[in-house]
Amino acid sequence: FSKKKDSIDPYIYTPFGTGPRNCIGMRFALMNMKLALIRVLQNFSFKPCKETQIPLKLDTQGLLQPEKPIVLKVDSRDGTLSGE
Structure with a gap:
């Protein structure tokens, strides 16, 4: 809402980083x-x-x-709950 928002550098506050080397925890959580x-x-x-x-x-x-x-009704595909 700032009148100067066009002059603010978007990379001043990046707690998780940007680009390919950003926060590894974020990528790990998404993969999990x-x-x-x-x-x-x-x-x-x-x-x-x-x-x-x-x-x-x-x-x-x-x-x-x-x-x-x-x-939704949830049914086990193999008849067991462990998934073995």
């Missing part, structure tokens, strides 16, 4: 989240329950979200 998502999708299948409104009607006020919650 991706691996966790892959493991969940490999070991479980997700299907809509009877409570889920089909076809989905969206509420257009503010953020785009469904009028009623999306309820």
Whole structure:
């Protein structure tokens, strides 16, 4: 909101760094989240329950979200919970 915002150097405050040598912790956390998502999708299948409104009607006020919650049933793909 500053009148001088065009003259401010964007690299003055960069707590995680910029470019290819930025914070290694940020990249590590992102990689861990991706691996966790892959493991969940490999070991479980997700299907809509009877409570889920089909076809989905969206509420257009503010953020785009469904009028009623999306309820999913989670089933193990191999019949076990350990994923062995």
